[in-house]
Amino acid sequence: MEKRIFGFDIGIASLGWAVVDFDDTADPENNIYPTGKIVKSGVRCFPVAENPKDGKSLAFPRRQKRLQRKLCRRKARRMAGIKALFVANGLIDRASLFDEKENIYKARDKADVWDLRVKALTEKLTTVEFIRVLTHLAKHRGFKSYRIVQEKADKENGKVLAAVKANRALLENSKTLAQIIVEKGGPKRNRDDREGNSTYENSIPRDEIEREAKLIFEKQRELGLTAATEKLQRDFVGIAFRFREINGKKIEKMIGKCLFEKDEPRAPKNAPSAEFFVAWTKINNCHVRDNDGKLRFLTQEEKDAVFELLKNKKEVKYADIHKKLFPNRPDIRFADVEYNPKPVFDKKTGEIKEPSEPESLKFFALKGWHDLKSAIDVSAYPNEWLDKAVTVIATQKNDANISKELKNLGFSASDAENLAGLSFSKFISLSLKALYKILPEMQAGKKYNEACEAVGYDFKSTGESFAVQKGKFLPPIPESLATTVPVVNRAMAQFRKVYNVPWRANTARPTKSMSNWRATFITTMTNAGKLPQSKTNMQKKRKRSKHRRAANWSWPISADATC
Incomplete structure (x- = not known):
């Protein structure tokens, strides 16, 4: 045909x-x-x-x-607001701040502002010195971390956090970090080293800058500086340390909708119900072969045992399942495992390695579930609460907002703080509402298509065939x-x-x-999911092969050719 x-x-x-x-x-x-x-x-x-x-x-x-x-x-708007605040409170005239010729910040005989920050904690400042100190604090207001767990994973932010942690350890006797940096000597600003790499040894967290501003205001009021009023302090802190909160609702709008429940947002990939759904999909599709060659699916008791194994062990391999279900049956074989693997060629060393044990292959891992177990006692909360907690962590990008939302859900203060240290981001195609309907059917032994039909979902209608x-x-x-x-x-x-x-x-x-x-x-x-370095290596390999072929190729010369 x-x-x-x-x-x-x-x-x-x-x-x-x-x-x-x-x-x-x-x-x-x-x-x-x-x-x-x-x-x-x-x-x-x-x-x-x-x-x-x-x-x-x-x-x-x-x-x-x-x-x-x-x-x-x-930053320009913030500094303009700070200067306008000084003028509005009668500390200085506008020309001394904004005029290029009479600018107090460009005076040649001015003292080092870092020395003035140290002096402000022990001696009375002039109004101009006080303005310079406050301007410097507002301009260099320190590093603020929104999600510590994610910023630690970032290479540059991780360096900043490490430097901030080291500088916090130096604080003693109510000293400010500005005092420590001045006493230490050397450059007071972060600079690049000889290799061009950024150094963050003088990084100061924003809350320490805010604490220093509070100490300076209080000390100057004690020493009799009339300009350091409480109203000016409140207004200064409100302008200098303001920041735009990350709106979690905007992030929620970016999440796609469920395949079945069209008005429901998709569930986080690491939510317990989502991970249980994927786990039961693999469990229900797992089948074994006896010594006589007969292929069968796991019984319901065996499926429940595998699921409990997944909940209690971080990573489950086929060998773990074999040991759990068939300890005295070496003849049992898993249909998804290749039992006659070929030797593996190591491209880095150029050696041929013996294949690993066939059943050392990973079956599945409930990553999000075990992350939750390491942070809190999961048995103290129902799975619906844990699903909501993971949703909050995946959609909110501020540790303070995450803790607040978790407390509103009913988590204790300590558990909310521990959960805020976790990080989840990806989502699956189904919503929690759909999962709550499908999951009980799958736990009873039905496959995904059978579970969908049992609850009234037509999985074939998600798109034209x-x-x-x-x-x-x-x-x-x-x-x-x-x-x-x-x-x-x-x-x-x-x-x-x-x-x-x-x-x-x-x-x-x-x-x-x-x-x-x-x-x-x-x-x-x-190669879409490969790392850039591996792609570059592949391109270099192709280029070398091309040059090698060109070098080995020569023009055919006939016998009667003349030079």
């Missing part, structure tokens, strides 16, 4: 395609074998949607510059279905363009209808 086959090879910077007419008629006795003919083929190249050096988005430099402009604009799409153009991918990876989005957009070309050509020619189209083969991107 003659049929037409489409083939696509989707890469991150190119898309290969081919149309093949294939006749699978076979009659070996009469020397008739399947034959095929390439009707048309080609390659579509397009720019990769990432920086090849570091793998970052092409919009990353533009986004960073936009953030810098915002920071500079907010490919058979229904047959004969139609592929529409643009809606924003709700687009991924958060620009490389994937661009590749799929290019695939749609290439895919629609044969339809356009064949609808224009009725004689070449698509009625004999039988299959489409698609090979997706294999």
